[in-house]
Amino acid sequence: MLLLGVILTSLGTALAAVITSTTSQAIHGIGASGAWWPIDLYLYPESSRAEIARLLFDPDPGVGLTDYRYNLGGGGVGVTTFARAPETPYISDGVYNFSADPQGTYFLRAAAQYKVPLLTLFVNSAPTTMTSNSQNCGGTLLTDRIPAYAQYLADVIGYWHSQGIIFNFVSVMNEPDDTFGSCGQEGMQVTPSQRAQVVNTVAAALANANLPTKVIADESASVSNFVPEAPVWLPNVTQGALAGIAHHDYGFDSDVSLATLGATARTLSGGIYSWFTEICCWVEANAASANDPLATLTYGASYDPTMVSALRMGNLIWQSLTQAQDAHWDFWTALSSQYGSCTPSTNASCVNERNYDGWDDGLIYYDPDYASTHYYNVSLSKRFSVLKHFTQAIPVGAVRVNVSSVETSWRVLAFNSPDTGRLCSVVAMNAQNSASTLVLSGNEGLGAPSGAYLTDPGADYAPVELSLAANGSIVIHAPALSIYTVFF
Incomplete structure (x- = not known):
């Protein structure tokens, strides 16, 4: 020692x-998501998959996430990126194939087996029968299909409940101002005038099914999205229907702006705390601040596995909990293949070096060319270890x-x-x-x-x-x- x-x-x-x-506020979990990477990792040897689960969910020697966000896929119709098109159990209203998405559910089951304290189901797109363009990207949630969407979520959550896997929370939309029309991933627009109806209808469907799962929303991308739109939908949410007001911070906003977001959420909702549920992909706004953990940040490419990026994440957590007074904090994807110009199968040392063509969007990284290289090793960024300080220091509640x-x-x-x-x-x-x-x-x-x-x-x-x-x-x-x- x-x-x-x-x-x-x-x-x-x-x-x-x-x-x-x-x-101040109680904190309900520190986590990361299972979005997309399970599609790749499911093709890894079983021993490698089991090790990834241990690294994510076991606090010794892993990071010990206290919240795991399972991505319920819409089916990937229209999505152009293989690894961002998760399968859906939905066949038609009330008809399901729960053997679908073995990739994502493998790690969901592992999280439950490791007794991760909180499990959250989140959705990027509804099934295609519920979107305006019959795809899982580029469309808008159909208002007249909101009841069917709510029942779909309740049915899926109910199925997993019957399997002994209890979702504590369901996030019913993601960055709802964006249709994700480029179709690089699933996504759908949910207009501000629709959002309260979605929250209320899903909450009612869960209650009718006697499920304990609570709703969080609306996962706005930034303060500039959330603050002007919250007055349109948040006061219309039924009392008790919403457990947390979820937001992202891709504007990398100031302390003052985040304090405004938190205060707006609590005021309009009657005291419900905001939750920080996604962030990644930061780079210093000024190149002269490349080595400064407290640099002003912006969204952009940078693969930085070092303590500089890790402490930038730590500062974002500090800012979230102290300025917005968020009651929850999640990183974006737990794993990423976005090494940029680093090729780990031929140069193992590059995984420890910064470049500006990869992305800071993972805690753990894997070879994007694994199918041809059969290189199944992974590397841990310093963000992995720094996040562990928070998962271990902040038990749920x-x-x-x-x-x-x-x-x-x-x-x-x-x-x-x-x-x-x-x-x-x-x-x-x-x-x-x-x-x-x-x-x-x-x-x-x-x-x-x-x-x-x-x-x-x-x-x-x-x-x-x-x-x-x-x-x-x-x-x-x-x-x-x-x-x-x-x-x-």
């Missing part, structure tokens, strides 16, 4: 973070505790246990390219840490030793580009 001494007389210009006694007096290059989050109501963890990120010292203290005392873990450029969720100073504080001497989780 790496020993981190607590020597208060040599702190110099140490920075302070005070864990207050003021609490943990309550965020406000932190004050944090220097601008650190990001610190604290959480109370859902069981005891007492401080259970602190996540502290040194988002600088230099070493830094942080002193953690608490208004009510911290107590001795029960364990601590570090991820930095040379370590992946490695155990470290911290101790309590005589004055009740904990000192972290952090290397550059690092994240710690301290447990109590």
